[in-house]
Amino acid sequence: MEMIRVIKSSDEEKIASLLNNRIDTQAEVAQRVASIMQEVREQGDKALCFFARRFDKASLEPTSLKVTPEEIEAAYQQVDPEILASLRLAKQRIENFHQKQLTRSWFQPDPEGSVLGQLITPLDRVGIYVPGGTASYPSSVLMNAIPAKVAGVTQIVMVTPPMNDGKINPYTLVAAAEAEVDDIYKVGGAQAVAALAYGTETIAPVDKITGPGNIYVTLAKRMVYGVVGIDMLAGPSEVLVVADGTAKPDCAAADMLSQAEHDPMASAILLTHDTALAEAVSMELERQLAELPRQEIARQSLSNHSAIILTESIDESLQWANRFAPEHLELLLNEPVKYLGKVKHAGAVFLGHYSPEPVGDYLAGPNHVLPTGGTARFYSPLNVDTFMKKTSVIGFSEESLQKLGPDIIRLAEVEGLQAHANAVKVRLGK
Amino acid sequence: MEMIRVIKSSDEEKIASLLNNRIDTQAEVAQRVASIMQEVREQGDKALCFFARRFDKASLEPTSLKVTPEEIEAAYQQVDPEILASLRLAKQRIENFHQKQLTRSWFQPDPEGSVLGQLITPLDRVGIYVPGGTASYPSSVLMNAIPAKVAGVTQIVMVTPPMNDGKINPYTLVAAAEAEVDDIYKVGGAQAVAALAYGTETIAPVDKITGPGNIYVTLAKRMVYGVVGIDMLAGPSEVLVVADGTAKPDCAAADMLSQAEHDPMASAILLTHDTALAEAVSMELERQLAELPRQEIARQSLSNHSAIILTESIDESLQWANRFAPEHLELLLNEPVKYLGKVKHAGAVFLGHYSPEPVGDYLAGPNHVLPTGGTARFYSPLNVDTFMKKTSVIGFSEESLQKLGPDIIRLAEVEGLQAHANAVKVRLGK
Numbered sequence: 001m002e003m004i005r006v007i008k009s010s011d012e013e014k015i016a017s018l019l020n021n022r023i024d025t026q027a028e029v030a031q032r033v034a035s036i037m038q039e040v041r042e043q044g045d046k047a048l049c050f051f052a053r054r055f056d057k058a059s060l061e062p063t064s065l066k067v068t069p070e071e072i073e074a075a076y077q078q079v080d081p082e083i084l085a086s087l088r089l090a091k092q093r094i095e096n097f098h099q100k101q102l103t104r105s106w107f108q109p110d111p112e113g114s115v116l117g118q119l120i121t122p123l124d125r126v127g128i129y130v131p132g133g134t135a136s137y138p139s140s141v142l143m144n145a146i147p148a149k150v151a152g153v154t155q156i157v158m159v160t161p162p163m164n165d166g167k168i169n170p171y172t173l174v175a176a177a178e179a180e181v182d183d184i185y186k187v188g189g190a191q192a193v194a195a196l197a198y199g200t201e202t203i204a205p206v207d208k209i210t211g212p213g214n215i216y217v218t219l220a221k222r223m224v225y226g227v228v229g230i231d232m233l234a235g236p237s238e239v240l241v242v243a244d245g246t247a248k249p250d251c252a253a254a255d256m257l258s259q260a261e262h263d264p265m266a267s268a269i270l271l272t273h274d275t276a277l278a279e280a281v282s283m284e285l286e287r288q289l290a291e292l293p294r295q296e297i298a299r300q301s302l303s304n305h306s307a308i309i310l311t312e313s314i315d316e317s318l319q320w321a322n323r324f325a326p327e328h329l330e331l332l333l334n335e336p337v338k339y340l341g342k343v344k345h346a347g348a349v350f351l352g353h354y355s356p357e358p359v360g361d362y363l364a365g366p367n368h369v370l371p372t373g374g375t376a377r378f379y380s381p382l383n384v385d386t387f388m389k390k391t392s393v394i395g396f397s398e399e400s401l402q403k404l405g406p407d408i409i410r411l412a413e414v415e416g417l418q419a420h421a422n423a424v425k426v427r428l429g430k
Numbered sequence: 431m432e433m434i435r436v437i438k439s440s441d442e443e444k445i446a447s448l449l450n451n452r453i454d455t456q457a458e459v460a461q462r463v464a465s466i467m468q469e470v471r472e473q474g475d476k477a478l479c480f481f482a483r484r485f486d487k488a489s490l491e492p493t494s495l496k497v498t499p500e501e502i503e504a505a506y507q508q509v510d511p512e513i514l515a516s517l518r519l520a521k522q523r524i525e526n527f528h529q530k531q532l533t534r535s536w537f538q539p540d541p542e543g544s545v546l547g548q549l550i551t552p553l554d555r556v557g558i559y560v561p562g563g564t565a566s567y568p569s570s571v572l573m574n575a576i577p578a579k580v581a582g583v584t585q586i587v588m589v590t591p592p593m594n595d596g597k598i599n600p601y602t603l604v605a606a607a608e609a610e611v612d613d614i615y616k617v618g619g620a621q622a623v624a625a626l627a628y629g630t631e632t633i634a635p636v637d638k639i640t641g642p643g644n645i646y647v648t649l650a651k652r653m654v655y656g657v658v659g660i661d662m663l664a665g666p667s668e669v670l671v672v673a674d675g676t677a678k679p680d681c682a683a684a685d686m687l688s689q690a691e692h693d694p695m696a697s698a699i700l701l702t703h704d705t706a707l708a709e710a711v712s713m714e715l716e717r718q719l720a721e722l723p724r725q726e727i728a729r730q731s732l733s734n735h736s737a738i739i740l741t742e743s744i745d746e747s748l749q750w751a752n753r754f755a756p757e758h759l760e761l762l763l764n765e766p767v768k769y770l771g772k773v774k775h776a777g778a779v780f781l782g783h784y785s786p787e788p789v790g791d792y793l794a795g796p797n798h799v800l801p802t803g804g805t806a807r808f809y810s811p812l813n814v815d816t817f818m819k820k821t822s823v824i825g826f827s828e829e830s831l832q833k834l835g836p837d838i839i840r841l842a843e844v845e846g847l848q849a850h851a852n853a854v855k856v857r858l859g860k
Contacts, residue, residue: 229808351825356853366822378659392796395781
């Protein structure tokens with residue numbers, strides 16, 4: 001059995017089966033998520049400790065849910081100073097990029113004495129979700145917390161599942177301290193989302209929840225959408241590589257594997273018109289896979305959710321890329337900038353032979369929390385705006401109301417809203 | 431029985447009952463919405479015609495779901511030219527305001543030959559929902575379509591429920607034509623949302639759905655969130671008036687009634703430290719209400735979801751206003767601008783005695799689709815960004831990768847992601 005399928009682009013049906021690798025909302029899982037969340041609403045901290053024992057095998061009391069300054073101090077003693085330096089470099093670069101996203105409030109006065117404007121202000125209190133347990137994702141801490149900090153959010157609260165000794169990985173803690181997260185709680189899964197949305201004795205409710213998690217977290221976010229804001233609903237990760245003959249097979253294969261190792265549901269797709277490259281990449285995938293610690297995960301991803309698609313041209317490859325609207329789009333092309341204008345939908349675009357996707361995961365600067373499963377058609381990467389909100393400002397003068405009042409009255413009356421018209425009439429003495 | 435409650439601000443419990451006038455998600459209604467949507471997914475146009483007959487009492491065939499150029503031509507013949515002129519004035523002012531919201535793509539090169547950037551591009555295809563049936567809301571057409579047009583959306587599709595003769599109100603049609611909506615379909619309710627999200631034989635699926643509707647529409651939007659983008663989940667409309675002794679009672683009362691006439695669930699709240707004003711407004715409400723065509727609706731709103739709250743000072747009134755995070759916040763104050771910096775959460779702020787809320791509904795310029803029920807803590811008014819998306823761009827040079835590669839490798843390895851590290855190593859010959 002071939003590890004990865006090779007499909008001709010004319011075989012639309014086979015490609016269609018790869019499109020829409022959407023979030024799987026099995027009713028059964030949704031039911032379990034709903035009942036976990038109900039428990040948290042009813043039992044508060046007690047439920048959080050119960051689920052920590054059940055899902056994380058961690059023994060916690062309500063009083064130990066919140067990470068203490070001593071625990072953070074201890075984490076700093078444990079981390080490798082070289083890795084801490086890399087985290088600080090990443091922080092600086094991510095901060096620089098996100099600062100460029102800041103938009104300002106504006107006002108526009110007119111000669112009649114009126115003013116119109118738009119206030120852009122930070123959210124009060126946000127909750128960021130960081131996956132944890134056995135793994136550690138300090139990069140996810142930075143990617144969630146830094147844009148919130150740049151936006152000026154008053155309070156940033158982080159939740160992450162504990163290890164089975166009831167602790168949090170030291171790199172995660174250090175990243176949170178570096179990013180100036182205000183409070184950290186040892187709680188993960190749907191129960192963490194419920195705690196952030198509704199509050200418990202220990203965790204005050206937030207205004208918005210961001211960050212990707214597993215299917216439990218994603219379904220929980222969907223359920224609280226509207227009670228609080230959320231960033232997006234994210235599914236399995238994916239990379240789509242568009243390559244021409246100048247691409248090196250070992251690079252293309254390595255990039256595909258860097259996605260495939262995330263998750264058996266992850267997807268890695270190569271689109272190329274170069275059949276020799278396609279063949280070489282297929283061989284390289286086999287060769288590199290054999291060396292990977294996470295090869296079982298990567299193999300499932302490659303066999304079930306990945307493919308090499310043979311097209312007729314770069315343009316055709318890009319047309320397919322737009323239909324996929326991938327989370328990560330690599331252009332392993334000789335002249336990538338020339339083709340950037342043809343990219344319609346993607347979370348992030350990686351230009352040329354020296355921009356492998358992990359560059360963006362860690363420290364290029366842009367966010368690694370990106371829309372998946374074709375949702376780049378309407379979602380944006382996590383960004384500073386995610387943590388801000390707009391308020392319109394309308395200050396009419398008497399002169400403006402005199403001038404425009406009759407039009408307002410006419411429009412209100414044609415909509416059958418007499419009280420709307422009256423609010424103008426009473427001021428104009430009509 | 432008093433028509434409107436007068437509450438002292440010290441009576442926190444009574445005020446709490448007014449807070450969180452959130453979207454009511456009765457399980458029974460949600461169940462009906464889900465089954466309507468399932469019908470549309472399975473039966474397509476046939477289901478749309480079935481529900482048009484059932485809910486709108488309109489007899490339509492699949493071939494008559496789409497509004498024809500002849501119907502639009504006929505609508506232009508029917509409308510009052512003076513009202514058309516007012517609509518055009520509104521369009522111009524709304525367009526001017528929203529053009530100021532446009533943000534641009536940007537790029538940042540560095541001396542090592544790398545480039546980082548953010549593309550900001552319009553959505554491909556959006557669906558706007560406009561309430562209809564017996565009423566007509568041409569203003570809602572403008573408020574939804576114009577920001578989409580300014581954003582540069584390729585295709586704007588509008589859905590609105592038909593009248594029982596199978597037609598659409600001529601003002602709605604003319605507004606759509608003026609705003610350059612591409613296609614108009616005679617379909618409303620949850621079935622319209624399903625058609626926009628999943629598509630039918632006649633209606634191609636869209637990338638995002640915007641615009642407020644009744645509880646069916648709102649629950650349907652919640653259900654398709656993630657399959658498509660949505661603007662927000664909106665509940666009953668509300669105004670919160672903060673007034674000092676310079677406010678005129680007839681103006682404050684008229685503004686409260688302009689909100690109350692929308693919906694029995696609508697909410698109109700006056701916050702003032704001036705007891706004489708409070709009493710005068712209460713009397714004015716009675717007097718003006720008696721004259722209103724929609725007095726039954728307004729009376730329910732005032733009795734059940736509204737109040738006059740007596741505070742100690744303007745500052746205290748504003749503290750309460752921030753807790754309400756209202757859709758519309760009027761500052762009927764002598765020096766409103768002085769207090770603008772104390773407003774933390776509101777959809778739109780109306781400054782001073784000549785800015786009644788209907789000014790913003792029709793033609794001031796800012797959008798009238800605003801967050802309700804306290805969601806101004808995290809949602810923004812409908813705006814040009816609602817119709818755009820961001821894409822990050824990362825173009826690393828060989829030199830940059832040489833320089834930063836070791837840090838990327840370290841961070842990938844501490845997260846246990848060897849294939850991520852390999853994507854860098856393979857390029858650096860490590």
